[in-house]
Amino acid sequence: MRDRGYLLLRMPDFGLTTDEYAVLADVYDRDLELDRWLPPGQRRRSRAYQCFDVAVDGLVFTPNDTPRPYVQSMSVNPLQGGLEREFRLVPSGHPVTAVAEKIARTVAESLVAADLLTERGPARLVADAHYIRITAPGEPAPEGVHHDGLLAGSAHLVRREGITGGVSGAYDTPTHCLESFELTEPLDSFVFDDRKVMHYTTPIEPVAGAERAFRDVLLIGFRSS
Numbered sequence: 502m503r504d505r506g507y508l509l510l511r512m513p514d515f516g517l518t519t520d521e522y523a524v525l526a527d528v529y530d531r532d533l534e535l536d537r538w539l540p541p542g543q544r545r546r547s548r549a550y551q552c553f554d555v556a557v558d559g560l561v562f563t564p565n566d567t568p569r570p571y572v573q574s575m576s577v578n579p580l581q582g583g584l585e586r587e588f589r590l591v592p593s594g595h596p597v598t599a600v601a602e603k604i605a606r607t608v609a610e611s612l613v614a615a616d617l618l619t620e621r622g623p624a625r626l627v628a629d630a631h632y633i634r635i636t637a638p639g640e641p642a643p644e645g646v647h648h649d650g651l652l653a654g655s656a657h658l659v660r661r662e663g664i665t666g667g668v669s670g671a672y673d674t675p676t677h678c679l680e681s682f683e684l685t686e687p688l689d690s691f692v693f694d695d696r697k698v699m700h701y702t703t704p705i706e707p708v709a710g711a712e713r714a715f716r717d718v719l720l721i722g723f724r725s726s
């Protein structure tokens with residue numbers, strides 16, 4: 502991670518019970534709303550959001566039920582940069598909060614181990630949890646190969662059904678892929694140093710005859726404010 506700028510985790514042990522995984526997967530069927538910030542005509546992404554304040558010392562996560570709007574710069578997101586986007590908030594009382602926190606803490610531990618979060622950096626961070634479903638045919642990353650504008654982030658596959666595509670990659674330039682990989686099993690994950698590498702995921706297509714065709718991911722982002 503420290504040298505390459507990314508880490509691929511196959512079926513990682515986040516310490517989730519079967520029930521906790523079920524709570525997480527259920528969010529995508531019950532709690533998402535259509536992404537109203539997409540350009541007109543694009544209705545293939547639905548999402549929900551949670552925000553945590555993080556004390557780096559001890560990795561103490563505190564849910565924030567009144568987060569500020571989510572803003573990316575135009576340089577990292579030419580489609581939605583500069584917009585103050587507000588997403589449907591999953592309240593801290595929702596049972597998935599503890600599940601997201603468990604996953605985010607494990608990611609944060611790997612970032613500490615890679616010296617990406619240290620006592621030399623900010624003492625407090627914000628961790629964003631984005632619950633996102635892309636329905637096929639759809640584009641997980643319509644902005645192309647990109648940075649998120651964060652310190653670091655991670656993508657965790659929750660479920661994929663009835664689709665092909667959705668191949669992710671880490672890039673050192675917009676045109677040079679360091680490694681591509683498909684997250685296929687529940688909780689297969691990709692952790693990245695956002696300042697060092699770019700990322701992208703290819704469009705998804707429905708397989709013939711599929712009753713439902715979608716890809717559910719949990720995206721975690723760590724930023725300084």
Ligand SMILES: [Fe+2]
Binds near residue numbers: 647648649700
């Ligand atoms: Fe991204």
